[in-house]
Structure formats: structure tokens, C-alpha cells
Amino acid sequence: MNATSFLKRKFPLVILLLGILILPLLSPPPYLIHIITFIFIWSYITTVWSYMGRFHLVSLGHGAFLGIGAYISILLFNYYNISPWIGMLLGGMGAALLALILGYACFRFGVIGDYFALVTLALGEVVALIINAFRDVTGGSLGMTLKSVGTSFYYFQFEKKIYYYYVSLLFLMFALFLWQIIDRSRIQKALHAIGEDEIAAASIGIRIIRYKLFITLISAFLTATGGVLYTQYMTYVNPETLSGVGVSLAIPFKAILGGMFHLWGSTIGTAMIVSLEEYIRIMYGARFIGISQVFYGILLVVLIIFLPKGLYGTISDYWQKRKRISEEQPKMKLGFFGK
């Protein structure tokens, strides 16, 4: 594939990327930058979640990994002055270790489907409770504020939002890129087979435990780094917003409403949910306290009922169907009248 045909094929994408890169130079309101950065961070986490979700490994406990990553990093930084970059690595490893223990146990004993979802749901809550229990160190449900050191790349702290904008964009692009790599590898085929029918996959010699653990570890590690990214941007952590049932359910929510089986699904779902939340909050939040949230809830339920494959999933399936029909049309005519 040469450069021009690549450009032609990916034209909308290139334009979008250029737009996102140039946007901060046009000095938009800081609020817009904040929302887009927020979307990038949560899209990253949601995309990483859907690495597992797309193979029917539905985890409702990614809040556990998020919380572990964020808290390991912030505790190391606040108490021992260790750079969050190292904290990110260690937090990721901590989350991966937890995923290894729980994942191995689950996959070894054949806990799949709904039971896997419920076990992970409990895990997310356990982490939130433990963070609360050690409130002398972690601040409990009051949360913890990141120590400020001004702008320093080594300590991963910047005074301007723009830096976070680009950094989180990089993270998101990495997650999407990794999705593509996994999608083109043998792992994808193996996991797809496992997701469809585990016993059949095992009978043709696919090592179920190994493949499932692999994807779980990657997902857990990257989710934890997402937690660190969030911490550095918000400079405040709290067990309610980073682990526990609420956030553990909010992540799959975004992925499903976007379409978790597609590369762009999680990103679009996150963009939709975050902007919807913000729009309703800004427009109606002050005038009708509570009612705005009721509308938001109703909208979510309606979306789930009418777009079960998610927004992007539904649109892209519709396009592919139309494409197939338009390709099949001439052949059909040949069949009827050609002979």
C-alpha cells in the first residue's frame, strides 16, 4: 500500500487527528480542553477494558485495577517522592499481580460468563473497602490530594492542561494501536474461539488459561496506568470515583453504548456519555437539581434498549450490510436474467 492510497482510505481519520492536534493552538476555552482530555483518559480506560470485553470476558471489576494503580502511584509519590512514572509501572504491576491471582483461580476453576462478572464485581468493591479501611494512610473516603511540585516532566505534573491533553491523546492512540496489533495476531483468533465455545476451543488444543490470562494481565496493567493518568490530571483521588461498584459499572457502560466489538466503539461511547453528562449538568443541573440526572438515566436505559450493539456498532453493522447488498445486487441480476 503506498502513501496516497493510504491517505485516501483513511482520509476522515487523518483530518480528525489533525483537527485534534491543532485545536489547542486556536486558544479554545479551557473548559473544552478539559472535557476533551477527560474523554481521552476515559476512552483509554474503556478501550483497555474492551480488550477483554470483546472476547466475552466481561469484567465488572476494573475499578479494582484503576484504584490499585492510582493509589500505589500517589502513595509512593506523596510519602516517598518517587516519580509517578515509576509509580505507574509499579501500580500496573500491582494490578497485574492481582489480576494474575484472581484470573488464574477463575480460569483454572472454570468460572466463566455471569459468574466471572459477579466475582470481579466483588473484587472491585473489596479494593474500595480496603482503601477505606486504611484511612490513616490513604485518607479513606475523604480522598487524597496530590502533592504539587509545579511543572515537571520527571514528576509527571504540569500546570497547564494542554500537556495532559497531548499525553492522554498519546495514551489513547497507543491503546487503539495495541488493539489493532492484537486484532491481527493469533491471540485474537484463539480468544475469539474461546469466547464462542470454551470446551470446543480446548478440544482443538488452544491453551485456554494461558490466552485468557494474557489478555487479562494486559488489560489490568493498562487500566492501572489509566488510573495514574487520571490521578495526575485531577490531582485528587477518592475510592468512590476510582474503584467500587459505581465506576466498575460505568466503564462497561461506555463500552457497550459505543459498541465494544469495534475499534472505535469505546472511544465514541465515552465521548457520547461524557458529553451527555456534561451537557445535561450544565444546561439543566442548576435549574432542576436531580431531574437532570433522572433524564440522563432515562436516556441511558432507552439507548440500551434501542441500540443493543452500541452507537458505533449499530451504524457500522448497517453500513456493512448495505455494502454487502450493493455488492450482491449485480450478481443477483445476472442470476435472474444472465442465463
Place this chain on the structure above:
Amino acid sequence: MEQLILSATLNGILLGGVLALLVFGLNLIFGVVKIIHLAYGQFVMLGMYIIFLLMTTYKMNIFIASLISCIILGLLGILLQMIVINPLLKSPRLNQLLALAGLIIIFENMAMVLWGADYRGIKLFLPVIHFGFLFVRTSYLVAFIGAIITLLGLNLFLNKTYVGLAIRATAQDLDSTQLMGINPKWVYLITQATGGILSGIVASFFMPIYTVHPHFGSAFTLMAFIIVILGGMGNFLGGFISAFIIGVVTSISAVLTSTEIADSIALIIFILIMLVRPQGLLGIRESR
């Protein structure tokens, strides 16, 4: 110390009764409609608000107020089934789960709009009985007895009436039930109505114990789920037994450590049992 642990055990048994009460409706819906009813705690919360409203503004007797709240919640259960769950019956489990999680947002904020964020309770003074150093709150005792009566009543309903038998048959084998001429849509509606009524009963027994606020339901939902799954989905006796296990474990470990640690111990026990017996303590493993 022994006295503390002994009284914690007693309190745990009573708490187990309260939790068992909470679990019946959830268990029924789980077993029959096969959906994870995440918003069940919010149903209980709404029921408590209805009782509160009827008792304070309309000066009703608690028994009449409870009856009305049971009826309203039963109707709400039917509405829920018709509007939200019927369109989602064939969709993936995760979608159903998230639709019900959306309902949590709706119910909680609706309660916030209608009644505000204050803690509301009724003035009902029940005495505290004490045997030597053991103190028993009568309100817990009432809930405990209520749980046993509800279990017996539910058993009678499910085993002796035609509707109950239809419900159980649907839970066991949907296809054969349809061949026998039972319309599962109706069975689902009746189940949801029963579930709603059960949540009304829970609300009436909770009213003397707790004060209600918009986020009251979410405090119980996860624990209630764990109990249902621990006992085996759709198995009432299993749910009853595991409610006591969880109740005793949490209250003893809360005395020895802190409430957060106690809750996480209960959750870790849940995870470990799931690994060894995914079908729950008294559940029957389904063949695939």
C-alpha cells in the same frame, strides 16, 4: 471479650434474618426471569419513602401504609417488566445489567427530587430486650420473625398454588413449560409483581430499623446479591442459610476489626466459594 463476641453472634443472627428478608424477592426474580435485578435495593428505598409519606402526611397506621406500599411496588414491578425488561429479554446479560443500573440512577435521583437528601424516619419506639449482658433490639427480632413467616408463606405460594407451580416450572425449564401451555410472559409479570410486593414487605420491616435516604438501596444491593449467589440462584433455603452466614461473619469481624474489613471479608469469602462451587452452596449445577 467473650461477651462481646457472643452478643455480636446474636446480632449477626438477627442481621441475617433482616438480610434473608431482603433476599427473597431478588432470589425469585433471579430464578424465574433470569435477570440480575440491580435496582432491587432502590425498590425497597421507594417503598420506605411511600410508607414514610403515608404515615406522616396522611397519618395512616403503619399496617395500612405497608399494605399500600406493597401494592404500589407490585404495580411498579409489573411496569418495570413491561417497559424495561421485556424488550431486553433476548439481549446479552450485560445489556440487561446496565439497563437496570440506569434505573438506579433514575430512582435515586427521583427520590432526591421528591423528598430531598435528608434522612427520614418514623417515630416508632420498640423496646430493647436484654438477657443478662445480651441486648436484643425488638425491631430486629420482628424482622427476623417476619423473614421466617415470609419464607413459609412464599413456600406455600410456590408449592401449593397453580400460579406458584407455573412459576417454578418456568424457572426449571422454559421450553417444556411453554409446551404445557403456560405463557412465560404472564409468569414473568406475576413474578415481578410478587418481587415488588416482597420488596414492599422488606420496606415495612426495615422502617422501624433504619432511616431512609435516596442512596439507601445501594448500601444493601451488593450484599444482597452476594447472598443470593452464595446460596444458589433461585434457591430460597440456600439464600436463607447464606444470609445467616454473611450476617454472623460480618458482625463478628466488625467487632474484631472494622466494618470495612468485615465487609471485605464477606466479599472474599464469596469470591472463594464462587471459585470452588460456582453454583452456590445449595445450587444445582446446570448442564450446558
